[in-house]
Amino acid sequence: MRISVVGCGYLGAVHAASMAELGHExxxxxxxxxxxxxxxxxRAPFYEPGFEELLARTLATGRLRFSTDVTEAAGAQVHFVCVGTPQKRGEYAADLRYVQEAVESLLGVLAPGDLVVGKSTVPVGTAARLAELVGEKVPGALLAWNPEFLREGFAVHDTLEPDRLVYGLPAGDDGATAERLLDAVYAPIVARGTPKVTTDFATAEMVKTAANSFLATKISFINAMAELCEATGADVKQLADAIGYDDRIGRKFLNAGLGFGGGCLPKDIRAFMARAGELGADQALTFLREVDNINMRRRIRMVELAREVLDGSLLGKHVAVLGAAFKPDSDDIRDSPALNVAAQLQLQGAVVRVTDPAAVDNARRLWPQLDYAPTPEEAAAGADAVLVLTEWRQYRELDPAAFGTVVRQKRVLDGRNALDREAWTAAGWTYRALGRRTD
Structure with a gap:
């Protein structure tokens, strides 16, 4: 099939290359x-494991190309909209300008029988409004909504081997036509028996925000437990292990620490709350406000813990921050808890040096006032404390004995509960982590 992908940021670029991998033009x-x-x-404009190899491979087939000219989308049967929906400045609601502009840009190249497929995360009601616009301007053209569920660091896998497909379809024969086209796009994935949910626009729009809200709630729940553990002397990691054996709960997303960041969870739960308010159903999501509050409190608590470990004062203390990206295997620094903590430490008088395997360049552009180093050893040289704030494998696998030779004081704060506490304490380090006992 001939396919266009409008918006070639993180989502769109991965989707375009993945569709070419499936055999489409x-x-x-x-x-x-x-x-x-x-x-x-x-050349990938962002860091994502496996993407640059996929990009090179699919470009070499001649089935993939990129352009700034939307007229080159003419003749495609299916047009994916993969633009961002950031949070509006000064409010919780999603900014839909880019989605609107993307769909409007396609109106001049659409033909009857073409299908516009939204993948962007949007508030409920957006798809119905855009479907009406498409149908009015290009009679016979259709719109569907096919939310994405990519995890940064696993985006290629999640596109080519998703755990489910969700189609938000128009009613009647138009819906059947749209479903057939989407099935043709995803033919190898559908043939594997991948679960597929076909539903209406509103449900499809809610799936992504509902999923992200659930994950955010689970993360904030265990972080709330971490606050109680600190007050009672309990250990949040052992607590999470114990309740995680219950298959109704599960262990995933129960790692207490700095909490969530990135370009999805924070803005998606806020947009969900905003849209619920517009619909007069705001009371249904009031719990998400506390989920958000708990998440932001973790950053404050990490700064407080650093001050506590540094003998009550940050002034003039040298602090190494390992991690700038909001999560490992990514260079995404949007709403990064690690950088937020690093900036707060510096504002309060610490001498901060940050390192990250992939995100230093992005961090330097946004936070030029911070100091940066290419390796953990250079970041930690002469440090009074080391903060592990992004759980990169490189940091989890550090040799605490060798690493201890470069610091001034062997004090480590594990902001992600990712290190082997016993190994670090055996190497002479003072180990502290959110929600963990000090013994």
Whole structure:
């Protein structure tokens, strides 16, 4: 099939290359000229394991190209909309300008029988409004909503081997036509027996925000337990292990620590609350406000813990921060808890040096006032304390004995409960973590 992908950021670029991998002829459209040029040269504009290899492989087949000219999407049967929906400045609601502009840009190239497929995370009601616009301007063209469920660090796998497909479809024969087209797009995935949910627009729009809200709630729940553990002397890691054996609960997303960040969970739960308020159902999601509050409190608590470990004062103390990305295997620093903590430490008088395997360049652009180092050893040279704030494998696998030779004081704060406490304490380190006993 001929496919276009409008918006070639993180979601769109991965989706375009993945669709070419499935055998389709794909053109990716983006307004950013340098970005499309880089993609055409198989240079990924972001860090994502496995993506650059996929990009090079699919470009070499001749089935994939990128352009700034939307007219090159003409002739495609299916047009995916993969643009961002950031939080509006000064409010919780999602900014839908880019989705609106993307759909409007396609109106000039759509033909009857074409299918526009939204993948962006949008508030309930967006798809119905855009479907009406498409149908009015190009009679016979259809719209469906097919939310994405990508995990940064696993985006290629999650696109090519998803755990489910969700189709938000129009009613009647139009819905059947849209479903057939989507099944053709995802033919190898459908053939594997991947679970598929076909539903209406509103349900499909809610799936992604509901899923993210549930995950955010689970993370904030265990972090609330960490607060209680600190007050009672209990150990949150052992607590999480114990309740995680219950298959109704599960162990995933029960790692207490700095909490969540990134470009999805924070803004999605806030947009969900905003839309519920617009619909007069705000009381249904009031619990998400506390989920958000708990999450933000973890950052404050980490700064407090650092001050406590550093003998009650941050002033003039040298602090190494291991991690800038909001999660490992990513260079995404949007709403990064690690960088937020690093900046707060510096504002309160600490001398902070940050390192990250992938996100230093992005961090330097956004937080130029911080100092950066290329390796953990250089970041920690002469440090009075080391904070592990992103759980990269490289940090989990550090040799605490060797690492201890570069610091001034062997004090480590494990902001993700990711280190082997026994190994670090055996090497002479003072180990502290959120929600963990000090013994």
């Amino acid at each position: 794909v053109v990716g459209i983006d307004v950013d000229g340098p970005k499309t040029a880089a993609l055409n040269e198989a």
